[in-house]
Amino acid sequence: MPPTSANRLIHEETHFNVNELQREHDQLLSKLNPDQAHIYDVVVSSVMNSKGRFFFVNGHGGTGKTFLWRTIISGLRCCGKIVLAVASSRIALLLLPGGRTTHSCFKKPLTIDEWSTCNIKRGTQLARSDSCPRRRFQTDPPVVPGGTKNEILDASISTSQLWQQCTILPLRINMRLQHIPGDDHDREELAEFAYWILKVGEGDIRGICNLNDSEKSWIKIPHQFIVSRPRDPFEAMTEEIYPNLVRFFVEPNYVKERAIVTLINETVDALNHYILDRIPGEAKIYLSSDSLSGASAGFQDQHRLYPPEILNKISVPGVPDHKLDLKKEARVLTGEHDREIV
Ligand SMILES: Nc1ncnc2c1ncn2[C@@H]1O[C@H](COP(=O)(O)OP(=O)(O)OP(=O)(O)O)[C@@H](O)[C@H]1O
DSSP: OOOOTTTHHHHHHHOOOHHHHHHHHHHHHHHOOHHHHHHHHHHHHHHHTTOOOEEEEEOOTTSSHHHHHHHHHHHHHHTTOOEEEEESSHHHHTTSTTOEEHHHHHTOOSSOOTTOOOSOOTTOOOEEEEEOGGGOSSSOOOOOTTOOHHHHHHTSGGGSGGGGGEEEEEOOOOHHHHTOOSOHHHHHHHHHHHHHHHHHHTTOSOOBOOTTOSSOOBOOOOGGGSOOTTSOHHHHHHHHHSTTHHHHTTOHHHHHTOOOOOSSHHHHHHHHHHHHHHSSSOOEEEEOOOOOOTTOOOOTTHHHHSOHHHHHTOOOTTSOOSEEEEOTTOOOOOOEETTEEO
């Protein structure tokens, strides 16, 4: 019998292929390094003994946080526990098995104020794995649109009242560096970069002032980490991150395992165009059909003030632009279907 909407979530969270999950868990568990194994023991025993604790795993990029989540999640699910794996952004969900956004899972209101609540009932045993950008002190400060430095610091998790209750568990070994394909030279280069990034995060790189800035809030990036001119930076980045693109772009895992992170959306668009141009085949252009919502309580002439040409130019995060270039087999991130990112 198909599950009703009331028990759909429980159905989804308890109907796993246990044998497959057990195999995955045993394999992951056998590989954990000592830091990961310690955290695994602490978290799993807390859940098994119904202690209900709040943990924060602190480790810089590549220290195996996602690997650890997967081990803990599969271990608890094998024992019939419900684990709500949530992330604050869709893109982070790619890494969490059976993950949801926090907004969708806890029915979090879009606009949050001090009176906002989530749909978590008192007394329930909530095993939750949260992979959010705020998890790391060093690399990802929370995004506060237009916020000052103090507002950004105020929004970070460590200023929350809950922080007093939190057990901080460190991960220190950079596992990504141990599994770099390539030769010793590649490994050394990456290790040097990882070490430098770590020092940036820990505030150990001397800041400098730029022009009229009163604060020393800039740092100098060593020349060996910069894509040097006259080489086209897009070409250099694409070749580095997407080697043999033309051959492999049809493989879902090839695309899923790679990303280029940029500071602003315009660069994302330019890079997307650059990479799409490299993919064989003819691009097809799709245009959105924008109009003002009938529900918007505006004034009489609002349609003249906001004609489609103006609406077409609006570019906001999370909503595709008016013009979308697509090619056959090119991957596009559009949303969630059946808990899979499509
Ligand atoms: N114990 C382990 N044994 C083998 N490989 C591991 C182990 N832990 C992590 N890895 C591998 O190391 C790499 C980095 O791990 P992972 O993605 O979990 O790190 P992370 O801390 O989540 O990184 P980031 O913060 O950058 O997302 C991955 O390729 C992962 O498969």
